[in-house]
Amino acid sequence: MSTATPRPSVLFVCVHNAGRSQMAAAFLTHLAGDRVEVRSAGSTPADTVNPAVVDAMKEVGIDISAETPKVLTVEAVQATDVVITMGCGDTCPVFPGKRYLDWQLDDPAGQGVVAVRPIRDEIEQRIRGLLADLAG
Numbered sequence: 001m002s003t004a005t006p007r008p009s010v011l012f013v014c015v016h017n018a019g020r021s022q023m024a025a026a027f028l029t030h031l032a033g034d035r036v037e038v039r040s041a042g043s044t045p046a047d048t049v050n051p052a053v054v055d056a057m058k059e060v061g062i063d064i065s066a067e068t069p070k071v072l073t074v075e076a077v078q079a080t081d082v083v084i085t086m087g088c089g090d091t092c093p094v095f096p097g098k099r100y101l102d103w104q105l106d107d108p109a110g111q112g113v114v115a116v117r118p119i120r121d122e123i124e125q126r127i128r129g130l131l132a133d134l135a136g
Contacts, residue, residue, distance in 0.1 A: 008134050009037035011080040017042025017069035019050045019108040020086040023120055026057055026064045027127040036134060041076055045069035053108055056116040060124070082134075101130075 010028060012021035017040055025040035032038070046069045057064050077083055082099045087107060094100065103126060108116045 009080045010082045012040040014086040016046035018046035019053045041070045041072035052113045052116045055113045056120045
């Protein structure tokens with residue numbers, strides 16, 4: 001019998017939770033399945049996910065059309081092992097014992113799907129690297 005180890009949890013944070021963090025969460029969920037607990041949130045969440053982001057993810061077979069931006073809470077950060085910020089600066093609360101990564105990524109807000117594709121592809125590569133790191 002194998003001993004169950006707790007699943008690592010990852011929280012993706014950007015300002016509006018409408019683009020970068022939604023793509024990152026979708027890729028990690030898609031690639032890791034139930035091996036990782038995935039959350040995303042925004043310091044100032046938008047009303048809806050960026051339509052160009054939804055379209056760009058659909059191109060790679062991932063449907064995020066039902067996702068909605070969520071507000072960043074202290075509880076979400078406290079319940080997470082790895083917090084990955086994407087341009088939210090000092091608005092993300094910091095707690096001791098958590099691992100923080102800051103991914104410098106272009107903001108897809110106001111961009112069309114053509115501009116979103118390279119951001120999407122870079123996020124996918126970073127997620128694959130993160131997964132390898134979490135498994136190690």
